[in-house]
Amino acid sequence: MKVIATDQNGVRHELEAIEGWRIMEILRDYGLPIKAECGGCCCCATCHVYVDEKWIPKLYPPKPEEEDLLADAVDTKPNSRLSCQLLMSAELDGIEVTLAESARP
Amino acid sequence: MEGKDNHTTDVIIIGAGPVGLFAVFELGLLDLKATLVDILDKPGGQCAELYPEKPIYDIPALPTVTGQELTDRLMEQIKPFDPTFHLGQMVESLAREGDVWKLTTDEGVELRAPVIVIAAGGGSFTPKKPPIAGIEAYEGKSVFYAVRKMETFRDKHLVIAGGGDSALDWSLNLQPIVKKLTLIHRRDDWRAAPDSVRRMKELVAAGKMELVIGNITGIKGDNGQVEAITTDKGDLVCDRFLAFYGLTMKLGPVANFGLNLHENLISVDTEKFQTSEAGVFAIGDICHYPGKLKLILSGFHEGALMAQEAFRICRPNQKLRFQYTTSSSDLQKKLGVA
Known part of the structure; x- marks a missing residue:
């Protein structure tokens, strides 16, 4: 199971993912530059990623708390998500995400 | 000393x-x-x-x-x-x-x-900065992310943004001393003590402050002095802006x-x-x-x-x-x- 992550410098990383893990935790586990300061509580927006459009229909839609936090981030786009709210599953094998500048530690 | x-x-x-x-x-x-x-x-x-x-x-x-x-x-x-x-x-x-x-x-x-x-x-x-282009020019002059001295806001037209305890508490604390107060939040859904929300709504009902449910789109002003916060519900004229977007x-x-x-x-x-x-x-x-x-x-x-x-x-x-x-x-x- 893989997550394809592009960091803020445009470098592409192919990460081995584990079912049930939050994508934020996978990014952090590989030492990618992601702040994730609240540790997955959905109460900051420092694990902000852009999800490649073709994967969006496979994701659970964001909860209101996530939408609020993204609305307050400086570099939000229509495909923005908080990676702590994305749980890996077989369906998401190969998901492509790009780390937002505002997630840089 | x-x-x-x-x-x-x-x-x-x-x-x-x-x-x-x-x-x-x-x-x-x-x-x-x-x-x-x-x-x-x-x-x-x-x-x-x-x-x-x-x-x-x-x-x-x-x-x-x-x-x-x-x-x-x-x-x-x-x-x-x-x-x-x-x-x-x-x-x-x-x-x-x-x-x-x-x-x-x-x-x-x-x-x-x-x-x-x-x-x-x-x-x-x-404090986190609100995602408003060009807001840096106003920071510390007419735009603040925390209240250090309440006097800064006395007799001012104040707009407060946010839906948490800080936004609610400062709305309640500053309302008696400002000339006009508007609170703006994205949704009528608050991350704050229910009692504070109730007291804020009472002030709104009594015509002592204004509540706008809407989205901020920008800031207008000159030389660090804010003149209005622009929103999808129209311009909110003000000379002080307090934004509480978390920490x-x-x-x-x-x-x-x-x-x-x-x-x-x-x-x-x-x-x-x-x-x-x-x-x-x-x-x-x-x-x-x-x-x-x-x-x-x-x-x-x-x-x-x-x-x-x-x-x-x-x-x-x-x-x-x-x-x-x-x-x-x-x-x-x-x-x-x-």
Whole structure:
């Protein structure tokens, strides 16, 4: 199971993912530059990623708390998500995400 | 100048999160007095600010405890040692002054102690900027992210943005002294004490303030002076703007203390948790050593070892005796249980 992550410098990383893990935790586990300061509580927006459009229909839609936090981030786009709210599953094998500048530690 | 809050103590702890609080206990068992400084207006650090209601599952012997409960229990545990708190203040500088360290806060308070403990977690909490293009030009002049002096807002046309406790509390506190108040929030859904929401709505119903449910699109003004906040519900004319978009953590002035750093963390040894400066220690999430884990329980351990060396520095002529709380009547007396 893989997550394809592009960091803020445009470098592409192919990460081995584990079912049930939050994508934020996978990014952090590989030492990618992601702040994730609240540790997955959905109460900051420092694990902000852009999800490649073709994967969006496979994701659970964001909860209101996530939408609020993204609305307050400086570099939000229509495909923005908080990676702590994305749980890996077989369906998401190969998901492509790009780390937002505002997630840089 | 000797202000009323200035004082000298044994140990000054920067950061009143769980690790800073438990350090008070370990120092207290060795008869060392502690003073804590924290930028938040309450103890608990991230536990109280970021996740007061989220359960933590990896505190030994507490199968589940929320961030706030952990804070409350630690406050109860350190009560016998009666620590001094300087809350709502940021440490600005640290300097050597003879045998002691002098620490100065942004409120001008000067604290002196032979031992400094940095337990600042992810750094100091600072307000998040709202995502409004060009807002920097207004910051500190007519746009603020915190209230330092209420007088700044007297007789002003004020717009407050946000839906949390800060936005609600300051709406209620400033409403009586401003000329006109408008609160804007994205949805009619509040992350604030229900009582504050009720009181705000009463003021709105009584025509004493305005509530706009909408989205901010920009800011208008000239030379740092805001003239209006633009929204999808029209322009909100104002001459002061207060935005409460939550807090984020930054290392802050600790980075300028001249200590050896490792990627924004403070390097320490694993015997005493001392930094590159003798008498300055770092414990908890902010310290770094090979194998470091950012766990609350690791911070507790680091605090216990730090306290041994702090004793040697503060009481050079006394012998350090290691005792257990289960058997030592001396420790039990200090804890008020003997």
